[in-house]
Amino acid sequence: MYTDYIGVTSKKMKNVVERELVRRFAESIGDLHPIYLDEEIGSKSRYGKNIAPVTFPRIFRSGEIEGLKLPNKGLIHGEQIYHYNRPLFVGEEVYCYSKLEDYFEKEGSTGKMGFLKMKRYGEDSSGNVIFTEESIIIINETVRRSLNV
Secondary structure (H helix, E strand, O other): OHHHHOOOEOOOEEEEOOHHHHHHHHHHHOOOOHHHHOHHHHHHOOOOOOEOOOOHHHHOOOOOOOOOOOOOOOEEEEEEEEEEOOOOEOOOEEEEEEEEEEEEEEEEOOEEEEEEEEEEEEEOOOOOEEEEEEEEEEEOHHHHHHHOO
16 A cells, blocks of 8 residues: 555645744753854854754654555654754745655564655755655554555
8 A cells, every 4th residue: 555655755845944933842852052042152153043953844844645644543653863964044944845765564573564664855945955854654553454554
């Protein structure tokens, strides 16, 4: 079922790295580094502006892959890795989309588990990749059976 979607991408979604969202996100993760929050510190940094925390893209919308249906519950977050070409700057627009990179199954002690390997991309307005986010979503045997995968 999911193998049919390998290589399929979602449409790009526009996101803005808003100062207030960066502040709230930094507070929520307990990292109040001044490079995220203090405009004077940001202007004196090597970037000349404030940046967002590394995991900030988690809140970005990246569209849905048309036709790819995932269950609302029973999924397990397996892994998440970010790769950056440069930091996210406060105030910039970022265009994000998702791609299903792979689907495979492994036999576990409670039955077969499905593994969805997703990749999200964040680009600037010129189409240059700022970051990628790789994640693994695990579908346990019970959920797999209910989906007839």
